[in-house]
Amino acid sequence: MLDTSTDIRLVKKAIRGSVDAYGELIEIHKNYLYRMAYLHSGTEDAALEIVQETILKGFHSIKTLRNPELFRSWITRILIHISIDFHRKSVPSIQIDENLPETRSLGISIEERLDLYEAIRQLPEKYRLVIVLKYFDDLKQDEIAGIMNIPRGTVAAYLTRARKELRRSLKEGYLNG
Incomplete structure (x- = not known):
C-alpha cells in the first residue's frame, strides 16, 4: 500500500x-x-x-x-x-x-547469513518468494497473498513448509518463528 x-x-x-x-x-x-x-x-x-x-x-x-x-x-x-x-x-x-545490501539485522554472522541466503536460494520458487517477502520485506501474509495472487492460507502453508526445509537444510534453525 x-x-x-x-x-x-x-x-x-x-x-x-x-x-x-x-x-x-x-x-x-x-x-x-x-x-x-x-x-x-x-x-x-x-x-x-x-x-x-x-x-x-x-x-x-x-x-x-x-x-x-x-x-x-x-x-x-x-x-x-x-x-x-x-x-x-x-x-x-x-x-x-x-x-550484501542492507537488510534488517538477522542477529547472525556473515558466514551464517551467507549459508542462510544460499539455503533460501535452494528452496522451491514458491517457498523462496514467501520467505523473502515475509522476512526480508516485512510484509504481512495478506499482502504476500495479494502479490502472489494466492489465498492467505496457502501463504501460511508455504511459510511453514519453507521454514521446515530451511531448518533441515541449515541443521541449526537460524529462523525462529
Whole structure:
C-alpha cells in the first residue's frame, strides 16, 4: 500500500500517461526494487538487470493498474515474475557477493547469513518468494497473498513448509518463528 496521498496522485498521473510521474514513483521505490531483486538473484548485475526490466515492463503496463493504492504490490508482482524468468534462464548455482545490501539485522554472522541466503536460494520458487517477502520485506501474509495472487492460507502453508526445509537444510534453525 502507498503511504501518502502524494504517492497516490503520482500513480494516477502515471496511469494517465505522465512519464515524469512514473519516474518519480520509480525514484521513490528504487531501493526497495533493488533489494527485492538482489535477494532473489544474489548478484548486483542480475539485480540491476531485473530492476531495469521491471521498470520498463511497469511503464508499458501501468495503464492496467486499477487500484492506485496497490502500486507497490503491483510493481512487486512484475518484479517477481521477471525474477522467476531470469532465474530459469540463469545458471543453477548463483554466487552471492560479499557486499550484501542492507537488510534488517538477522542477529547472525556473515558466514551464517551467507549459508542462510544460499539455503533460501535452494528452496522451491514458491517457498523462496514467501520467505523473502515475509522476512526480508516485512510484509504481512495478506499482502504476500495479494502479490502472489494466492489465498492467505496457502501463504501460511508455504511459510511453514519453507521454514521446515530451511531448518533441515541449515541443521541449526537460524529462523525462529
